[in-house]
Amino acid sequence: DGGITQSPKYLFRKEGQNVTLSCEQNLNHDAMYWYRQDPGQGLRLIYYSQIVNDFQKGDIAEGYSVSREKKESFPLTVTSAQKNPTAFYLCASSRPRTDLWAQPQHFGDGTRLSIL
Amino acid sequence: AQRVTQPEKLLSVFKGAPVELKCNYSYSGSPELFWYVQYSRQRLQLLLRHISRESIKGFTADLNKGETSFHLKKPFAQEEDSAMYYCALSFPQGGSEKLVFGKGTKLTVNP
Numbered sequence: 612d613g614g615i616t617q618s619p620k621y622l623f624r625k626e627g628q629n630v631t632l633s634c635e636q637n638l639n640h641d642a643m644y645w646y647r648q649d650p651g652q653g654l655r656l657i658y659y660s661q662i663v664n665d666f667q668k669g670d671i672a673e674g675y676s677v678s679r680e681k682k683e684s685f686p687l688t689v690t691s692a693q694k695n696p697t698a699f700y701l702c703a704s705s706r707p708r709t710d711l712w713a714q715p716q717h718f719g720d721g722t723r724l725s726i727l
Numbered sequence: 728a729q730r731v732t733q734p735e736k737l738l739s740v741f742k743g744a745p746v747e748l749k750c751n752y753s754y755s756g757s758p759e760l761f762w763y764v765q766y767s768r769q770r771l772q773l774l775l776r777h778i779s780r781e782s783i784k785g786f787t788a789d790l791n792k793g794e795t796s797f798h799l800k801k802p803f804a805q806e807e808d809s810a811m812y813y814c815a816l817s818f819p820q821g822g823s824e825k826l827v828f829g830k831g832t833k834l835t836v837n838p
Contacts, residue, residue: 642824651736653813653830654771661823669825701771705824712778713759713817713824718771 614638617702617719623727624689624696632687632722634702641707643685644716647671648699657700660685661707689724699723729754731816733829740804741837748799748832750788750814758816760797761826762788765811774799774812784808804836 615636624630636643642661646654656669660679674693679685685704689696700723703716730753740746752758762774775783777790777797788799797814814829 644826646828651830653733654828656825656827659823659825667821667823708819708824713819715761715773715776716826717773720770 614717615702615704615719617700617722619722620720622722622724624724625727627691629688629690630724632689632700632702632724634685634687634719635683636685636702636704636717637683638704638717639682640704640717641682642705643679644703644705645669645675645677645685645687646701646703648701648721654701657687696724697726729816729818729825729827731814731827731829733812733814733832735832736830737833737835739835739837742806743803746801746804746808746834746836748812748814748834750797750799750829752795752797752814752816754795754816754818756818758790758792758795758797759818760788760790761815761817762786762797762799763813763815763828765813767810771813804834806836806838809834809836 618633644659645657648654655671657675658677660666676688701721702719705716706714732751760777764774765771786801811831813831816827
């Protein structure tokens with residue numbers, strides 16, 4: 612089904628290598644987010660973007676980078692500076708806040724990153 | 728600081744029994760709270776939000792500002808309710824919208 616597409620489903624990284632996780636959405640949402648999910652830790656925000664060409668660091672941005680050149684796309688690069696990259700990565704998108712209320716986020720299926 | 732606490736990592740009940748998943752939050756402003764659910768092999772999805780005040784799949788959640796809680800309840804649990812449940816707090820920050828998640832509760836409904 613459509614909505615948010617993350618690829619690949621599984622990714623392996625060698626030591627010292629950068630890898631890029633893809634996130635594409637066809638929901639026409641302005642805001643996009645990247646989360647990291649570790650067992651027993653819930654979801655932690657890595658980066659988020661409210662509009663094209665603008666993004667902000669989340670709570671655990673160190674060792675990650677993003678770009679937002681198109682509304683539909685928000686790729687995440689896990690750099691070699693990220694010492695513990697093994698995790699499940701989730702991408703999400705949402706509409707802007709309307710009037711007084713926040714809008715729910717829609718999630719992709721995730722990418723599982725492992726270290727070789 | 729904004730924080731969401733789900734005190735139970737695991738919760739196990741029998742089919743037909745009532746279930747309550749606890750969620751407490753810490754936020755100085757007016758809270759906006761959500762429950763998200765992740766069924767096995769499915770993506771994380773919205774279950775309900777406090778402003779809707781409706782029942783979804785038999786679940787309800789009431790915001791209690793005095794106790795800073797947003798517990799999720801269902802009077803008669805079903806096996807298909809087995810899933811991972813996350814409580815989340817949404818708040819505006821610097822022109823953006825942020826979502827803070829609890830660590831989640833894994834609900835198992837036994838036959």
